[in-house]
Amino acid sequence: MLAVIKSYALEGIEGYPVDIEVDVQSGIPGFDIVGLPGSSIKEARNRVRSAIRNSSFDFMPRKVTVNLAPADTEKNGSAFDLPIAVGFLAGTEQIPDAALKDYVIIGELSLDGGVRRVNGILPLLISALMAGHKKFIVPRDNAKEASYILGAEVYALQTLSEVCSFLGGILDSKPVEHSEYSSDPGVNKYGIDLSDVKGQNAAKRALEIAVAGGHNLLMCGPPGAGKTMLAKCVPTIMPDMTFEEAIETTKIHSVAGCTDSEQGVITLRPFRTPHHTASLISMIGGGPNSKPGEVSLAHNGVLFLDEMPEYQSKTLETLRQPLEDGFITVTRIHRVIEYPAGFMLIASMNPCPCGYDGSRIKECTCTPLEKRRYKSRISGPLLDRIDIYADVDGVDYSDLKTGIPGENSAAVKARVEKARRIQRERFAGTLTHTNARMSNAQIKKFCTLTPGCDRLVEIAFDRFKLSARGVSRIIKTARTIADLRGGAEICETDIAEAIQYRVRETEA
Amino acid sequence: MNGKLGALVWMNRICGFATQKMQRLLAIAGDADIRRQFPSLYARVAQMMGSDTAGLMMQTCTDEELLNREFDLLARAGIRTISYADEEYPALLKEIPLPPLLLYCKGDISLMQTRCIGIVGSRDPSRYGLEVTELFSKTLAKCGLTIVSGLARGIDSTAHRAALEAGGKTIAVLGCGIDKIYPADNAPLYKKIEKDGLLISEYGPGVPASNFQFPERNRIISGLSEGVLVTEAGQKSGSLHTANNAVDQGRDLYVVPCNITSSRGFGSNMLIKKMPHCAVFSPDDVAERLGIHGYKEPVSAMQLDFIEEKLVAGLGYAELNFEQLLELTGLGASELNATLTKLELFGIIKKLDNNYYGV
Numbered sequence: 128m129l130a131v132i133k134s135y136a137l138e139g140i141e142g143y144p145v146d147i148e149v150d151v152q153s154g155i156p157g158f159d160i161v162g163l164p165g166s167s168i169k170e171a172r173n174r175v176r177s178a179i180r181n182s183s184f185d186f187m188p189r190k191v192t193v194n195l196a197p198a199d200t201e202k203n204g205s206a207f208d209l210p211i212a213v214g215f216l217a218g219t220e221q222i223p224d225a226a227l228k229d230y231v232i233i234g235e236l237s238l239d240g241g242v243r244r245v246n247g248i249l250p251l252l253i254s255a256l257m258a259g260h261k262k263f264i265v266p267r268d269n270a271k272e273a274s275y276i277l278g279a280e281v282y283a284l285q286t287l288s289e290v291c292s293f294l295g296g297i298l299d300s301k302p303v304e305h306s307e308y309s310s311d312p313g314v315n316k317y318g319i320d321l322s323d324v325k326g327q328n329a330a331k332r333a334l335e336i337a338v339a340g341g342h343n344l345l346m347c348g349p350p351g352a353g354k355t356m357l358a359k360c361v362p363t364i365m366p367d368m369t370f371e372e373a374i375e376t377t378k379i380h381s382v383a384g385c386t387d388s389e390q391g392v393i394t395l396r397p398f399r400t401p402h403h404t405a406s407l408i409s410m411i412g413g414g415p416n417s418k419p420g421e422v423s424l425a426h427n428g429v430l431f432l433d434e435m436p437e438y439q440s441k442t443l444e445t446l447r448q449p450l451e452d453g454f455i456t457v458t459r460i461h462r463v464i465e466y467p468a469g470f471m472l473i474a475s476m477n478p479c480p481c482g483y484d485g486s487r488i489k490e491c492t493c494t495p496l497e498k499r500r501y502k503s504r505i506s507g508p509l510l511d512r513i514d515i516y517a518d519v520d521g522v523d524y525s526d527l528k529t530g531i532p533g534e535n536s537a538a539v540k541a542r543v544e545k546a547r548r549i550q551r552e553r554f555a556g557t558l559t560h561t562n563a564r565m566s567n568a569q570i571k572k573f574c575t576l577t578p579g580c581d582r583l584v585e586i587a588f589d590r591f592k593l594s595a596r597g598v599s600r601i602i603k604t605a606r607t608i609a610d611l612r613g614g615a616e617i618c619e620t621d622i623a624e625a626i627q628y629r630v631r632e633t634e635a
Numbered sequence: 636m637n638g639k640l641g642a643l644v645w646m647n648r649i650c651g652f653a654t655q656k657m658q659r660l661l662a663i664a665g666d667a668d669i670r671r672q673f674p675s676l677y678a679r680v681a682q683m684m685g686s687d688t689a690g691l692m693m694q695t696c697t698d699e700e701l702l703n704r705e706f707d708l709l710a711r712a713g714i715r716t717i718s719y720a721d722e723e724y725p726a727l728l729k730e731i732p733l734p735p736l737l738l739y740c741k742g743d744i745s746l747m748q749t750r751c752i753g754i755v756g757s758r759d760p761s762r763y764g765l766e767v768t769e770l771f772s773k774t775l776a777k778c779g780l781t782i783v784s785g786l787a788r789g790i791d792s793t794a795h796r797a798a799l800e801a802g803g804k805t806i807a808v809l810g811c812g813i814d815k816i817y818p819a820d821n822a823p824l825y826k827k828i829e830k831d832g833l834l835i836s837e838y839g840p841g842v843p844a845s846n847f848q849f850p851e852r853n854r855i856i857s858g859l860s861e862g863v864l865v866t867e868a869g870q871k872s873g874s875l876h877t878a879n880n881a882v883d884q885g886r887d888l889y890v891v892p893c894n895i896t897s898s899r900g901f902g903s904n905m906l907i908k909k910m911p912h913c914a915v916f917s918p919d920d921v922a923e924r925l926g927i928h929g930y931k932e933p934v935s936a937m938q939l940d941f942i943e944e945k946l947v948a949g950l951g952y953a954e955l956n957f958e959q960l961l962e963l964t965g966l967g968a969s970e971l972n973a974t975l976t977k978l979e980l981f982g983i984i985k986k987l988d989n990n991y992y993g994v
């Protein structure tokens with residue numbers, strides 16, 4: 128007899144429907160899975176057999192054929208275990224099949240018949256809901272994540288026998304209660320606050336401007352100056368994630384399998400710090416399961432490259448597409464997958480390989496050649512996409528001990544949110560969201576310079592040997608500074624301040 | 636064609652002889668035109684330098700076409716050749732032992748007639764060394780002195796650059812062929828000096844840089860100059876060699892004292908220990924010893940407000956970092972940034988590494 132179960136599979140951060148057809152015939156016993164199953168699905172056979180036996184059902188030796196339709200896309204993961212088992216039980220008439228067509232079933236099985244959590248529940252259910260499906264059977268451990276989807280009737284069950292009793296109408300289970308998204312405005316849950324950082328007012332101001340205008344930032348300073356600490360504060364001054372942003376972020380983390388069952392939806396902006404030895408695949412995504420990489424996990428948050436010159440130039444090169452487009456394309460044998468990758472880049476570096484060039488405490492021991500090599504590693508296309516450059520020097524011990532705590536993150540965040548609002552209005556109806564992403568035409572339109580500003584830029588151009596790109600970075604930054612003070616026009620002090628954060632690449 | 640110059644270009648470019656060998660050959664020839672009368676000199680040359688050398692010279696001595704082609708080549712590359720007998724040849728340079736007989740030049744050769752001062756130092760200087768170099772080079776260039784150096788990394792490049800930035804003149808003496816840019820990343824500076832200054836070398840086009848040539852080059856730097864200033868030299872810096880040349884050639888030597896806790900200034904300080912009278916503490920010290928009036932910066936026309944005055948005065952006392960300036964001025968971070976830029980743009984203060992500022 129033939130049973131058909133509805134399930135969903137992942138492609139990128141979207142789900143697509145897969146019909147699981149289980150045909151059970153008498154004949155030479157066997158268990159075949161067709162329809163381009165990946166190796167993890169081929170192994171489903173063994174898990175399904177044990178789970179069924181250990182749930183006190185009968186795994187009768189039959190000729191079983193499982194087809195995963197559409198048959199022409201390669202499928203991976205273990206989320207089909209449960210639908211295959213249910214299909215077998217229906218095909219062998221051990222459970223009634225009347226209710227089956229109403230549900231989308233997703234879940235992995237353990238050998239003892241338990242239903243295990245799977246990756247990507249959120250994107251799978253959202254796609255299915257949009258395709259018109261209403262009722263879902265998912266693993267109990269995925270309940271929290273699924274509960275945020277409004278309009279879905281989600282049954283989160285713990286074992287194969289529970290699923291069968293439920294489908295047979297014997298077990299009366301309630302759908303998962305809907306959770307409201309709340310980002311707890313006003314509460315800083317990042318475990319660090321800008322007021323923890325003593326001194327460093329130049330760098331803090333740089334962070335504020337960078338976050339307000341979505342500018343990428345490079346911090347340069349000796350070891351222990353507090354660069355990492357400052358970078359960690361960035362999410363605390365970013366606006367709270369909207370529900371849409373939270374869902375999108377959770378989708379990516381869910382697909383990557385790094386959400387946990389307690390958490391449900393990710394409400395904190397990600398802060399990702401891939402090590403400089405990280406492989407290309409872990410950075411951009413891909414690999415056998417086409418998992419999203421660090422650039423996507425940092426979506427809506429911060430990608431922090433500590434010691435940027437240590438990264439391989441190949442790795443840095445791959446950041447260009449996401450920095451430009453906000454997404455990354457991962458090419459696989461059979462298809463091309465796109466993952467969102469809209470992050471703010473924060474990079475840190477030492478002034479030289481030993482870290483103490485220009486320091487007042489310790490003498491630099493690097494040769495000129497070493498210094499030039501080190502600096503040349505970050506030049507080029509990536510530096511062009513970094514608007515703000517901040518020198519960070521260590522703080523005196525006395526300041527560390529007694530320094531007056533500066534503003535806290537909430538105060539700065541309020542200004543950032545105001546500046547972001549101004550930008551939303553400015554760019555309404557365009558694809559641009561922040562000043563950092565302005566096109567040349569938009570710079571012309573929104574950054575008209577008074578004659579005084581113009582002259583200032585001109586003097587700076589000569590004096591600091593700026594490039595044309597350097598000038599447009601300064602103007603974009605000045606636009607953000609003006610937005611932070613609520614000014615409609617860019618004024619001279621805005622330009623002047625922006626010039627302090629110029630990338631000092633060409634100055635000797 | 637053109638007697639002495641022709642003979643030198645023939646010996647240097649076609650026969651491949653360096654200055655010392657050319658000197659000996661000219662001594663043999665005495666007053667005679669060595670090229671025209673070579674057949675009569677052949678026997679003595681063969682006796683002194685071997686018959687291979689003499690044979691090669693014999694073959695080419697009257698080949699006018701070969702020589703003309705060499706001159707054409709130089710002319711097309713924009714290279715001037717000046718022999719020690721030409722009137723453009725700098726008088727001071729003639730006084731040194733073994734002066735170069737033939738100079739290859741690119742740029743403004745009249746600079747060799749101006750008063751010159753050499754500024755040299757290590758290729759791996761400290762920030763202090765670079766600052767000192769910039770200060771002395773700029774000020775002395777503004778006093779009308781031509782700054783002579785060797786276009787090496789570090790102090791040399793900074794000396795050239797500062798002179799040009801101050802609107803002054805500079806001569807770079809190369810330790811490789813006149814058309815070779817070494818180190819290669821000095822290409823922009825090389826071009827600028829060619830345009831606004833003068834490049835000279837004892838070596839013709841195509842001669843690669845090599846270690847024995849740099850000391851030879853150093854004698855020309857000091858030879859062109861009335862005095863040589865060492866701004867920062869480590870224990871083994873090549874600039875110490877130039878300093879010794881200067882003393883041997885009877886030129887003035889000036890040395891800027893360096894940080895005694897830093898190895899980068901060890902050589903400089905040792906020079907001062909040996910010759911305390913060499914120490915100079917400001918560009919004016921150098922100008923005074925050369926008998927010229929020091930240069931005074933015209934007072935900036937810019938009006939500074941109270942806070943700006945305070946800031947500039949504070950920086951005049953010591954280099955301060957951003958935090959210290961916040962405290963000093965009482966400004967917020969944003970206003971301080973804007974103020975710093977303004978003062979920086981007018982050349983009153985300077986942004987240093989690690990968030991420090993100085994005047």
Ligand SMILES: Nc1ncnc2c1ncn2[C@@H]1O[C@H](COP(=O)(O)OP(=O)(O)OP(=O)(O)O)[C@@H](O)[C@H]1O
Pocket residue numbers: 323324325326327348349350351352353354355356357433522527
């Ligand atoms: N301004 C500061 N206020 C308070 N604590 C600070 C400050 N600067 C540094 N620290 C302390 O010093 C530690 C080291 O700082 P951090 O790791 O951020 O330095 P870093 O610049 O990233 O150094 P490295 O180059 O070695 O990575 C921090 O964990 C923090 O405890």
Ligand SMILES: [Mg+2]
Pocket residue numbers: 354355356433
């Ligand atoms: Mg760090």
Ligand SMILES: [Zn+2]
Pocket residue numbers: 479480481482483484491492493
């Ligand atoms: Zn170093």
